[in-house]
Amino acid sequence: MQLQLISFVLILHCMEYINCQQHTSRHRPHKQSMSSGCQSGCLTCSEYNGCLSCKPRLFIFLERNGMKQTGVCLPSCPSGYYGTRSPDRNDCTKCRPECDSCFTSNFCTRCRPGFYLHQGKCLQTCPEGRVPSTAQRECVLECPTDCESCANTDTCTRCAEGFFHLQGKCYDTCPEEYEPSDLLVECIPQVHCEVEEWSEWSPCSRRGKTCGFKRGEETRTRTVLRTPSPHANPCPPTHEKRDCVVKKKKCPGNGKRRPDRRNRNNRRDKENQESRHERKRVREKERKPVTGGEREDSEIRNKTERRRRRGHTRSPISVDGDPGQ
Structure with a gap:
């Protein structure tokens, strides 16, 4: 009985509301105009509701201002909406509540905080084999501990710090015949030295x-043909020398210079010999008793000898003591 009474009251209220709306619609002025008086992009519009239809290829979007909705025409739909086209009009339709942006009603391209994207869906819990990434808001692969990113659980695409990438794996020490590259963060083939x-x-x-x-x-x-990489085998010696023994031979031109040096030495030896003989004669005469005239002659000869040694004169001295003219 109470349910019937409540239903009757609701029906009465609905009838009153419909009559009120009809009355209002009969008395509310709706001014429509073509694009000449509308904002940019509108094909038709009204003073109260804004754009009612848009020019070709534009999307109509209803902006809410409290209880009021105003139509605007846009070249693309805003974030959180996706565009649908039809022969009559192009509309902006709201994405699902968990989507921040979407391509269609069933395909999200970015999720709201707390949800993680996986195959076009926004999920609160990622499927097995994947872990949530708060920064990307996606379900990413659960990579090995030495991987920073991976294509699957067996293939790394980027290694964690301190590891080097090689063929989908991460190594802290590169395999044989490979060496680490700090620049590429990879294991690269070693280049050994080559010489001719x-x-x-x-x-x-x-x-x-x-x-x-x-x-x-x-x-x-020998010449180096290939320079080695930093960790490869270094180059062997490129220069060698050894002792050798040959038959001694004279150098060209030396035979002409040696007689000159020999002649100079001979002249020097001859002069020294003459000087020694002269000093010997003087000493012998000094040992003999001499008269006054002989002593004077000896002193003159000694003075002359000293001058000759100094290079002042080479003139002979007469026995009588008078200088030769």
Whole structure:
């Protein structure tokens, strides 16, 4: 009985509301106009409701201001809405409540906080094998501990700090024949040194000469063809030398200079010998008793000898003591 009474009251209220709305609609002025008096993008509009239809390729969007809705025409729908096109009009439709942005009503492109995107759906709990990423608001793969990101549980795409990437795996120490690259954060192949064959031994030489000696040195070299990487095998020696023995031979041109040096030495020895003989004669005369005239002659000869040694004169001295003219 009470339910019937409540239903009757509700019906009466609804009838009154409908009559009121009809009365209001009969007396409310609705001014419609074509695009000449409308805002940009509108094809038709009203003073109270804004745009009623849009120009081709534009979407109509209803902006809420309290209980009032005003139509505007936009080239694309705002965040949280997706566009639908039809021959009559293009509308902006609201996304699902858990979607921050969407492509259609069933395909989200970004989730609201607290939800995580997975295959176009916004979920509060990620499926098995994936973990929630708060920064991306997505369900991401549960990677191994040494991976920063991965394509699946067995393939890393980027390694954690301190590890180096190689063929989908992360290593703290690179395998054999590989070495770490701090720049690429990867294990790269090692590049070992390569050198060409040794050159022929050079002629035996000593102090840059190839003559005038019996024992010397000879050398050989080789060129580096490939420079090694930092952790690869270093290059072997590229320069060698060894002792050598050759038949001693005179250097060209030396035979002409030696007689000159020998002649100068001979002249010097002859002058020294003459000087020694002269000093000997003087000492012998000094030992003999001499007269006054001989003493004077001896003193004159001694003075003359001293002058000659100094290079002042080479003139002979007469026995009588008078200088030669």
